[in-house]
Every structure is written in C-alpha cells, then in structure tokens.
Amino acid sequence: xxxxxxxxxxxxxxxxxxxxxxxxxxxxxxxxxxxxxxxxxxxxxxxxxxxxxxxxxxxxxxxxxxxxxxxxxxxxxxxxxxxxxxxxxxxxxxxxxxxxxxxxxxxxxxxxxxxxxxxxxxxxxxxxxxxxxxxxxxxxxxxxxxxxxxxxxxxxxxxxxxxxxxxxxxxxxxxxxxxxxxxxxxxxxxxxxxxxxxxxxxxxxxxxxxxxxxxxxxxxxxxxxxxxxxxxxxxxxxxxxxxxxxxxxxxxxxxxxxxxxxxxxxxxxxxxxxxxxxxxxxxxxxxxxxxxxxxxxxxxxxxxxxxxxxxxxxxxxxxxxxxxxxxxxxxxxxxxxxxxxxxxxxxxxxxxxxxxxxxxxxxxxxxxxxxxxxxxxxxxxxxxxxxxxxxxxxxxxxxxxxxxxxxxxxxxxxxxxxxxxxxxxxxxxxxxxxxxxxxxxxxxxxxxxxxxxxxxxxxxxxxxxxxxxxxxxxxxxxxxxxxxxxxxxxxxxxxxxxxxxxxxxxxxxxxxxxxxxxxxxxxxxxxxxxxxxxxxxxxxxxxxxxxxxxxxxxxxxxxxxxxxxxxxxxxxxxxxxxxxxxxxxxxxxxxxxxxxxxxxxxxxxxxxxxxxxxxxxxxxxxxxxxxxxxxxxxxxxxxxxxxxxxxxxxxxxxxxxxxxxxxxxxxxxxxxxxxxxxxxxxxxxxxxxxxxxxxxxxxxxxxxxxxxxxxxxxxxxxxxxxxxxxxxxxxxxxxxxxxxxxxxxxxxxxxxxxxxxxxxxxxxxxxxxxxxxxxxxxxxxxxxxxxxxxxxxxxxxxxxxxxxxxxxxxxxxxxxxxxxxxxxxxxxxxxxxxxxx
Numbered sequence: 142x143x144x145x146x147x148x149x150x151x152x153x154x155x156x157x158x159x160x161x162x163x164x165x166x167x168x169x170x171x172x173x174x175x176x177x178x179x180x181x182x183x184x185x186x187x188x189x190x191x192x193x194x195x196x197x198x199x200x201x202x203x204x205x206x207x208x209x210x211x212x213x214x215x216x217x218x219x220x221x222x223x224x225x226x227x228x229x230x231x232x233x234x235x236x237x238x239x240x241x242x243x244x245x246x247x248x249x250x251x252x253x254x255x256x257x258x259x260x261x262x263x264x265x266x267x268x269x270x271x272x273x274x275x276x277x278x279x280x281x282x283x284x285x286x287x288x289x290x291x292x293x294x295x296x297x298x299x300x301x302x303x304x305x306x307x308x309x310x311x312x313x314x315x316x317x318x319x320x321x322x323x324x325x326x327x328x329x330x331x332x333x334x335x336x337x338x339x340x341x342x343x344x345x346x347x348x349x350x351x352x353x354x355x356x357x358x359x360x361x362x363x364x365x366x367x368x369x370x371x372x373x374x375x376x377x378x379x380x381x382x383x384x385x386x387x388x389x390x391x392x393x394x395x396x397x398x399x400x401x402x403x404x405x406x407x408x409x410x411x412x413x414x415x416x417x418x419x420x421x422x423x424x425x426x427x428x429x430x431x432x433x434x435x436x437x438x439x440x441x442x443x444x445x446x447x448x449x450x451x452x453x454x455x456x457x458x459x460x461x462x463x464x465x466x467x468x469x470x471x472x473x474x475x476x477x478x479x480x481x482x483x484x485x486x487x488x489x490x491x492x493x494x495x496x497x498x499x500x501x502x503x504x505x506x507x508x509x510x511x512x513x514x515x516x517x518x519x520x521x522x523x524x525x526x527x528x529x530x531x532x533x534x535x536x537x538x539x540x541x542x543x544x545x546x547x548x549x550x551x552x553x554x555x556x557x558x559x560x561x562x563x564x565x566x567x568x569x570x571x572x573x574x575x576x577x578x579x580x581x582x583x584x585x586x587x588x589x590x591x592x593x594x595x596x597x598x599x600x601x602x603x604x605x606x607x608x609x610x611x612x613x614x615x616x617x618x619x620x621x622x623x624x625x626x627x628x629x630x631x632x633x634x635x636x637x638x639x640x641x642x643x644x645x646x647x648x649x650x651x652x653x654x655x656x657x658x659x660x661x662x663x664x665x666x667x668x669x670x671x672x673x674x675x676x677x678x679x680x681x682x683x684x685x686x687x688x689x690x691x692x693x694x695x696x697x698x699x700x701x702x703x704x705x706x707x708x709x710x711x712x713x714x715x716x717x718x719x720x721x722x723x724x725x726x727x728x729x730x731x732x733x734x735x736x737x738x739x740x741x742x743x744x745x746x747x748x749x750x751x752x753x754x755x756x757x758x759x760x761x762x763x764x765x766x767x768x769x770x771x772x773x774x775x776x777x778x779x780x781x782x783x784x785x786x787x788x789x790x791x792x793x794x795x796x797x798x799x800x801x802x803x804x805x806x807x808x809x810x811x812x813x814x815x816x817x818x819x820x821x822x823x824x825x826x827x828x829x830x831x832x833x834x835x836x837x838x839x840x841x842x843x844x845x846x847x848x849x850x851x852x853x854x855x856x857x858x859x860x861x862x863x864x865x866x867x868x869x870x871x872x873x874x875x876x877x878x879x880x881x882x883x884x885x886x887x888x889x890x891x892x893x894x895x896x897x898x899x900x901x902x903x904x905x906x907x908x909x910x911x912x913x914x915x916x917x918x919x920x921x922x923x924x925x926x927x928x929x930x931x932x933x934x935x936x937x938x939x940x941x942x943x944x945x946x947x948x949x950x951x952x953x954x955x956x957x958x959x960x961x962x963x964x965x966x967x968x969x970x971x972x973x974x975x976x977x978x
Contacts, residue, residue: 194623201231276413301371677903694719785845
C-alpha cells in the first residue's frame, strides 16, 4: 500500500482564495499547545512580532489630495492585514506640491504619526519617484555635477600624407542631433579631442592619441581652433567629445534626474531633505522616531552617462589616462543591444570594462555610501535596488550592495519567476551577514486588477497563470526573505488633473500602465490577506534566523544584470544551494578560508561555501577574471578549498593595464598579452591538486563534487525539481524546501543537522515534531510529500530548541500515517515494521 501523508490545512483558509498550489506538506504533527511552555522561537514563529519578517506594502500616495482621517484608516488597515510597513511612492498623484514642500510635509506628518501610532514603519522614496530627481534642479545646463550628464561623440576623417601631416580645424566638429546632443540654445562642454588610426574595419589601439596635449578643453572650445600633427601617414579619425546635461526628467513630476555618480548629485537630494527637516522640528522628530528606511528604486538611467570628474577619477583609480581611448567607450544601439561604435579590439573591450568599474565605484561611494551615512544621522537606514530595471546601464550589481543596509531585488527586473536571478545579489547579502534580503514582489507585467493569491486571469481567455504565492515561493527559493508588495493606491477621490479618471473599483496608480496589482480592499482578496501575510511572515522569519549556510560559490563577472539559468539545473536537482560570487564579493573582508567540520570552507562565519565553481556564463562565454581574484582563488585552493572547473578556465583579465607615464606610446597589445599570460600562469596553480576537479557541465560538476566529498546539506534520494534554502543557528538547521517541478515529490531527503526533525507550518504557525525519520551521523533522513508548487519548512534541532521533546521515532512504516499523541508518544495506523525507542 502506498504511504499516505497527513496534511494540515491552514486554519480558516477560505475557498475564495482558489489556491491551486499545495499547502506546505505536513508529514506528521503533534497536538496544538497553548502559548505557555513554548520556546522563544516557537512563540515568535506562532505570533511573529519582528517587523523585519513581516511584509511591507508599496503605497502610492497623493500629497495634496489626502486627508488625515483617511490616512489613519488606511494605515490601520495595513496593520490589521499583517503588514509591518509601507513604502511611499507618488507617481503623478501629487496635487499642487512637490517632495518636501509645505503641503507634502504636512502629509508626511500625518502619515508618520499614523505609522508610529499603529506600529507601522514608514519608508520614504528618496525622490518623488524614480530615477531619483530633485525639484531643486531648475536648469540642468547650469548644473553639471548635480543634473545627470551624458557624453556625446562627433568625428571627421583626416588623411595624413607626406607634406600634409597636420590636421587643422577652425571650428569644432559637433555630434549629430540624432544622438540626443543639442547645440542650439543649449550649453555643452568639450571634454577631449582624440585621434585614432584606421586599421581594417576598426582602429589600431596602439595608435590612439590625445590631440589636445596640455591644452585645456575649455580654452580650445573658446577659440574653436585645433591643430595636431599626425605621427605617421595614413587614414585617421578625429573624435570630438562633449558632455551635456541629459535633460532626463521623471515624466510624472517634471523634475530633472540627478547625477548618480557625483557627490554634488547626491548632495542636492540630501539638501532637499535637510531643508525640510530644518524648517519643521516636528517633522524631523517624526522621521527620526519612525526610524524607517530611505529607499532607492531601480535606476532606469540614460545611456552614455558621464560625470564632470570622470577623467581624473578614472586615472586615479585605474592608473592610466582614459582620454586617448575614449573612442572605445562610445556605444550605439543595434537591435536590442548597445554595441561599440568604434572597434579597438580586445583593448577596447578592456577600456570599457575599466570605465564601467569606475562608474560603479563612483556611484557606490558618492551615492549609496553618502546616502547611507546621511540616513544614519536621522536614525534611518538605506534600502536600495542597485541596478537598472530596463536599459543596458553598465553598473556592476554587487559593489554598490556593500553600502546598502537592506539590499533589494524585484520580480519584474529580475526575470519574474526565475529563482536563479535573485542569486545575482544574494552572494553579497550572505557575505555581509545581512539579516534581510527584500524584494519588490510579484509585480509581473500586464497583471493589473487580475492577479489573485493563486492565479492571474488573462485578458484573452487563455489559461490563467500563477499568482502571488507562486512568485513568493520562488523568491524564497532564490534567497529572498522579505516581501514588499507592489502595491496599492491611496483611495483618491479628487481626480482633478489626473491622467486617468477611474472611479470604480478605485483609482490605481499603475494599473493603467499594466503593472502592479491593487492589494487592498479594492478587491475581494483582502478578505484572505491575513492568511497570506501570516504565511509570508512565518516563512520570512525562519529564513532570517542565524546565518545563510550555502553549499557552493559560483564565480561570475558581469556588468549589469542577466546571464542566469531560467530552469532548474543539475546542481540544484542534486540538492546543492549556491550563490553567485563576483570579484567584489571575493574581495570582501569576510571572504577568507576557515574550517567547518574539519574541512576547508570559504567564509566560515557566514555562508561557509564548501566549494567554488568556475563556469561559463549562461550564454556559454567564459567570464574574465582579475589577476588579483585568481590569486585569491589559488590561495584558497592551496588551503584546501575544493574547486570545480566547468569547461575552460578564464583566459582574459577584465581590465587594461595601461601606461601611466606615456600612454601615447604604450605597447597596449603587449601589456594585455602580458596580463593574460600572468593570469594563465597564476591559474596553473590549480593544476594537479587533489581538491581541484574538472567537469564538462553542471551535471559533471555534481559527480566531481561527490568525488571531492562535497555533498549538499539537503540531499534528495534522487535528483528532483526541489529548491532549497538553508539557515544555521546555534541550536537548529532550518530548511526551506520548494517543489518547482511538474510532478509531486515523495522521497527521502537527508538533512544535515544534529537532533530531531520538526515541521514548521507557515500557514498555521504550528511547529510539530516529525515522527518518522532516520538518524545518521550528523544528519537525519525524512520522507516528506510535496505537491507541485508546494513548499515547506523543516528544522533539524537539538534538545531544548522546541518545547515538544522527542524521545521516540519511527524509522520505517507502511502505515497510512505516523504521529505523536499529546504525551509525545507514537501513534500509528496500519501495520508497522520498524520502531525505535
């Protein structure tokens, strides 16, 4: 007879929820106890009070249209619905006011006071919307460094021949209007003039020059006269580079976007806030008593970004002058991609990577860190989505995350339902030891008004697709442990001057654009909201305990987001958990080798990676690797860290070595070749080591890891469609198990940990000992049942972790069910073959 599993349904779960996913499988359960006698963990899991674990709501507010009474009513509703905070966004809803003016701030005082009265944290978007813009920027042309800047290229050809080696120009060559550059009535600044010798279809990277020499660009711009002598005859291209304000506005507000890479651009934002607080002591007091986060949404910045101090910062950080190589940095759009306009070969690729590194560092330090430092002065923290949700902006994701208190991802920008996408940031979260990794959750496009907890009804009558809980489970599977709903709109009744005039079922700030659902009582789903928020809170609470305990670190090096696995891979099917790690993460102070259970691991006090994987990106390209990173990896391998190499080792460094003294005569190809040779020589240090294996793909990596004795902390009996997350505390190992496959799962799973297994039911808050399990050396084996899209939490805990002491268990049965009675003794149905006391 097939073994059947007892299933505990969430108490009070309404049929109106239309849940299609299986609820967390309860293999076995103990009778419910009262609050008395419960351990601290059991009490908090049953009735969570930790606001970090509870979900937040993005609240589209309408300063100038809001009343104190309605604000208090809606915030009370958020509290009753199980939310611990709201994140304020405005869109086009403000009436007769802008961020931090008198009308806006009166609204903030009402909101902050209502939040304090109800125990609801108020998080405030740094600008009125996104990207971050400021009403204090009046004319971007007059404010370089404060307003967002772009760099533009103009060019003309020049043939140098005997007797005609001198290039003369009486007027500057301007970029064409189609690039976005505008000369008529607009200010612009000459950045540089360079020359590159034509070679085939591209340019010779050895023959690039700073035409201006020691002349200052502003002097040349004044006269318009340029004279340069070519060093050799042949075809040349003379490039003119200009910076100009992008004039990028946030459409709904008309405010100009700030320069995210300059100190001045961030300071104009800070000044706007400081001015408001300085002028209203009560407002300042409420912000500081509230103690929430200031929030930065995804960038959505322009392409071809520039900042006034770029050239000097580039030289200081990279060690060479960018000026002669500027042609390598110009990108043009081709289909959906941005590609180099001027081909300088491998050198050009490295120049671009150095530019992106510099841009990333400037944004990290002048923007994120400056905002984080400022927020602390007002008892606030910084939460930020440090990436672009659209467009090919070239910022590395993990470097800014070092300066963010709460790192945030989002469903829409991170590919929606791909757990692997959230690993792009989880590595830095886990390496830093952050408690919270949040996500703007489940805002899948074109789902306005039609997303429910379990389904999204389609417009054209096709089969419904998955709803909120599906996406939440996949976020948990990718390492996220806090949800920020996207979102709900203040109940606007004054529709004057708004783009849309929807009065029923209520005005929606984003529904007209096809994004986001309304998650308040505008829809019947609100009748079940506390059931779902309880589930999210309990799961989030468990996944915020202790430290992340990950099996593998998977190396990657990429600017921007992407290159993730859209389907579950052989590593995950075998039970392995992993984070993506970058050169920045591997350079973190915590990224040192240590010992765990007598074996070498990376970041022993944190995620304790048991092995490092070096593999191609998802498109098959081999990632570059800085020489410094290679040295760290080889040193870790020398100390015993297992390493698995999938395919080819990196053969290119990710930067241009340059020549600080004489860039105009640098043998660039030789320096690049030398650096590549040094990388190859360094990585030879991995050869011949017993703790280093090679594999053809991830399936082969599973075999290689087994040969190295690196087994997953959660090991299924056979490969399956299950994802895992693992947290380690002093007295328990906590596991989140999610069935993303197309078939139900019922098989043995061996979990690392000492003690007895417990089921944590996130729907009811109950924690029950599991009666059927096997004890192994350092692990236990259970046999859970998980339906398709089902999830469960399991703890392997030492005595004292739970009030429900376990002294007996069943190791095998063909009965219908096994459970504990009120005296923690074993009951069973059907015949039983084995019983252990």
